Amino acid sequence: MKNKIARILCGVLALVFVAMAQAPVLASGPTNYTYTYNEWGVPVPSPDAYRVTAFLLGEDLGVGHFNNPRDLSVHANYIYVADTYNNRIVVIMANEDGTHEVVDVAYHVYNDGVVDTFSRPYGIFVSDWPMTRGERWIADTHNNRILHVDENWNVITEMGHPEDLSLLDEDLDFLPEKIAVDFSGRVFAQVRHVNRGLMEFAFTGEFAGYMGSPPVSVSPIDQFWRMVATREQRERRILHVPVEYNNVSIDTEGFLFVTTSSTGVDPVRRLNILGNDVMIRNGFTYPIGDLWWTDTGQFAGPSIFIDVTALPNNTFVAFDRTRGRLFAYCSQGHLLYIWGGPGFREGFFDLPVALDNMGYTIFALDAGAAAITRFDLTEYGYFINQGLALYHRGLYEESAAAWQEVLRLNGNFGLAYVGIARSLLRQGYYREAMRYFRLQNDALNYGRAFGFYRRQWVEENFWLFGTGFALIILVPPVVKRVRSVRRELKEA
16 A cells, blocks of 8 residues: 555656646647546546647648548658648648648649549549558549549549448448558448448459448347347337448558447447457556546547557557547557647647658647648657667667656656566566556466466476475485484394
8 A cells, every 4th residue: 555655646746746847848838638548547647748730721721721531641741632622732841840831732633634523522542552652532422433643643543332232232322431551452432321341442443342330239138139039020129230441541561440420339449451349458447538427518429530540659549529539559569648728729629530650750630720730759759659669669678768768757667667577578677567567467478478488487497496305305315214224233
């Protein structure tokens, strides 16, 4: 109990010092309320991991007011914005000095040399894969098509309503909204009113089927009543159908992140090539956003993720539509930090719709404010991401040093203890790793470290077991023989 109280007091003091000290940061700008959840599910304030470094409005960029923009995609140092209700794609270049300028505005594509205008383009994807680098895919939603174009806006392929009507109802419009493309050129589209999963198209444009359909959950009670109910009763009951995705994105390893607005299912999933969810969820809680919320008020209900972007170290950031917050999770599913919120000032959002990254720089699109917010890492956020990146590269000592810097800035950040412990575990320092896992109450990893330590101790002290075993085997016969000799001598 004393150790627990001491840890809590140290954490409070660390937060006070962080709040008072003006530590040098990698990004300057307005601060946000940043927090995380500890192992007991309690929200804990932390230093800023990201800060606003730019707030981009269409008027300031010289292209007029953005009108309900719905998507953005980052390629190299260019930001492509689907300015949906202006029926255009705006290309913004991010300069090295932190400034931004518009370099292209496209209202149409060239389809066999003929000008072909957009109609409410909801989504855009720009490829960074070697085979298709720089090529663009546009969800031209109200034209009921997906356009694959080159860097000069010439149409390469056009994808529309599948010809086989059994694959998509005849009376259902083909309304693609978000797109992701893998390294082989396969196109995965999130389509409005489609609940069979993502629609998959081949590189040449043919419809290949559905993938990643969300699982349907039916309770045992519902299954029982369906067995005993009459046909009329079954028809009146609520149908259990797969949920509909609201976005799709892809990481550098080719895995798809999908999000959904439906309750009762995982708000974010990571799909492999077979459509199976392979997301690792080893954190104290699953990646679901806020753990606490109310059912009343303007911002009621659980977090609803509207987009996800994956950073170079396999960290992913999810955008919460309910309260305009950004949630960062490591590849193991541990929550790193949360920032942002609802509002109309820099770093806050009215209607979050899209997210993408340029390295560790994050661009967030707000349709309500018709603006793009740029976030850059602070010193605190830099060391967290550096610790994760070094660990994934196998540089365990360097990773532990980065986590020590994190603890210098925030002694209350529990994952830093886990990071140091994991580094020590990889280096074979099992007893030291156990100590750090215990500080974070990480029972699972503590048990793993203890297992390794026990085996190491047995190997190092095997001679003790050998000696003991030998004594058990040899001593009794010797004692027996000595007693026998003594008895014989005594009788003689």
